[in-house]
Amino acid sequence: MNTKKEIEMPEALTLLELPQTLTGEERSLISISKLNLFYDQVQALHNVNMEIYPRRITALIGPSGCGKSTLIKSINRMNDLVADCRIQGSILLDGEDIYARGMDVNLLRKRVGMVFQKPNPFPMSVYDNIAFGPRTHGVKKKAELDALVERALYDAALLDELKDGLRRSALALSGGQQQRLCIARALAVEPEVLLMDEPTSALDPISTARIEELALALKERYTIVIVTHNMQQALRISDQTAFFLLGELVEYNHTLQIFSEPEDPRTDDYVKGRFG
Amino acid sequence: MLKQVISRTVLQEKVAQAVFIVAACCCILSVALICFFLLMGGIPGLAEIGVGEFLFGTAWQPSRGEYGIAYMVLGSLYVTAGALIIGVPLGLFCALYLSRFATARLGRFLQRGVELLAGIPSVVFGFFGLVVIVPFIRSSLGGTGFSVLAASLILGIMILPTIITVSRTALDSVPQQYYEGALALGARHERCVFRVLLPAAASGITAAVILGFGRAIGETMAVVMIVGNQVHLPASLVDGVRTLTGNIVLEMGYATDLHREALIATALVLFVFILLVNLLFNLMKRRAGI
Known part of the structure; x- marks a missing residue:
């Protein structure tokens, strides 16, 4: 929504205070290499190579249809749902090829949680929403479930608002609460990675701010990959930013670098709001 | 010139509108007339017999002036319950399969089958029951074969298209x-599918069950042919009963005076049942949002 405005750099931050280098000693958690993805005859991703580092927020930006959502859905194999979707190349999660034969997709999705663009709580109680994941993965004892639900609510900054309303229908919550409930639901299965596909695009500014705060708090323990249309959001919360255009990864660097001194002129044009 | 054209289109619109209103009124009018006929025909009889005696009386012997339909109400409910016990699980699983498991091609093929099933006349179902189900029950479970069980089986199959179509719509709209x-x-x-989609479609599926109930309790031809039609309390599943619908169709041909009025009153009771069912269905439909 603010894409047409010039983005002001926060003054306090200088390039000297950048986080560790992208390609330094640190070991990446997700390693995407030579990824080509086709929907039937149409190629949606072209030779994407990208390392995603643990306990950071990595933002994927770019105009609609640039492939950023497609990429994020490849990381938990939600693209499997799309008929005629073909993938070449590899995505390694902690060294393990997630597209390898014999990969347990359900286990993968437990390790890589996802929050969708539109809040999608199940039409059941708040408690049952959060308990769905743990129950799926075999937690049966009530005390254990209660503890997991409470922790997930606490982690998603919902506990104070909802602790007396666990039996309420999730559909009665506000949009922002629903989205945080979806985050809580994803956290309840104790994932390693949290994928967020434009999680605030359907929310008002206040709810958006709360989700952003939450993301910043969660990166202490989780690796977050967020797709966003809102460049200021990427600037506010992400450590790394990847800019996509027409299915190609144009530039991937520290967020401040991308927004202040991008190397590619196309990135420059986009972050300055000249197109998109 | 322009004015003429405008007045002509206005006239056309008015005529078209009138045609639609007449058509709509005919539909409403037929319901109203049936309602009126049932009330006018049934109430005098009901008044003469007494509502309590009519609804709760167990003896139906028109020649002796005894008009109690309690056993037939029960008979209708037994047969309908049996049909639901058989038809609901079968239809629901079929709907689940069509909605979430079948491949597109197989799904289309099966859907055709379901539509075909819906198109089979009830007398054919009855005939099938008469020549296949009844002899089978007679030989395997004893009795005459004309039984609650036979009627439940046939009705269970007959309500399948309703259950399948309505619950599939509910499942598809999740x-x-x-x-x-x-x-x-x-x-x-x-x-x-089972833990998220099915609960989400619950009210739509309830609507399917209610509609199936209405279809089963109103079915006449197929039931009369295989249910035995004795006015009594059935001793077992292989015993026969008489249903409300069966009572009407069996005796209407020769009934006169009070007997005739009692039969119309029987229809009135059936009508009230169906009315309640429809009311419930609409309530569930609104909740399901389909």
């Missing part, structure tokens, strides 16, 4: 995001 949300948590396809 938003895809629910499915994706469950899948993204690492749930298997079956778990997503």
Whole structure:
């Protein structure tokens, strides 16, 4: 929504205070290499190579249809749902090829949680929403479930608002609460990675701010990959930013670098709001 | 010139509108007339017999002036309950399969089958029951074969298209995001379907059951042919009963005076049942949002 405005750099931050280098000693958690993805005859991703580092927020930006959502859905194999979707190349999660034969997709999705663009709580109680994941993965004892639900609510900054309303229908919550409930639901299965596909695009500014705060708090323990249309959001919360255009990864660097001194002129044009 | 054209289109619109209103009124009028006929024909009889005696009386002997339909109400409910016990699980699983498991091609093929089933006249169902089900029950379970069980089986099959179509619509209209949300948590396809989609479609499926109930309790021809039609309390599933619908069709041909009025009153009771069912159905439909 603010894409047409010039983005002001926060003054306090200088390039000297950048986080560790992208390609330094640190070991990446997700390693995407030579990824080509086709929907039937149409190629949606072209030779994407990208390392995603643990306990950071990595933002994927770019105009609609640039492939950023497609990429994020490849990381938990939600693209499997799309008929005629073909993938070449590899995505390694902690060294393990997630597209390898014999990969347990359900286990993968437990390790890589996802929050969708539109809040999608199940039409059941708040408690049952959060308990769905743990129950799926075999937690049966009530005390254990209660503890997991409470922790997930606490982690998603919902506990104070909802602790007396666990039996309420999730559909009665506000949009922002629903989205945080979806985050809580994803956290309840104790994932390693949290994928967020434009999680605030359907929310008002206040709810958006709360989700952003939450993301910043969660990166202490989780690796977050967020797709966003809102460049200021990427600037506010992400450590790394990847800019996509027409299915190609144009530039991937520290967020401040991308927004202040991008190397590619196309990135420059986009972050300055000249197109998109 | 222009004015003429305008007045002509206005006239056309008015005529078209009038045609639609007449058509709509005819539909409403027929319902109103049936309602009126049932009330006018049934109430005098009801008044003479007494509502309590009529509804709760167990003896139906028109020649002796005894008009109690309690056993027939029970008979109708037994047969309908049997039909639901057989038809609901079968139809629901079929709907689940069509909606979430079958491949597109197989799904289309099966859907045709379901539509065909819906098109079979009830007398054919009755005939099938008469020549296949009744002898089978007679030889395997004893009795005459004309029984609650035979009628339940046939009715269970007859309500399948209703149950399948309505619950499938309910299942299909559950938003895809629910499915994706469950899948993204690492749930298997079956778990997503049974634990998320099925509960989400619950009120639509209840509507399907209610509609199936209405269809089963109102069915006449197929039931009369295989249910035995004795006015008594059945001793077992292989015993016969008489239903409300059967009572009307069996005796209407020769009934006169009070007997005739009692039969119309029987129809009135059936009508009230169906009315309640429809009311419930609409309530559930509104809740399901389909």
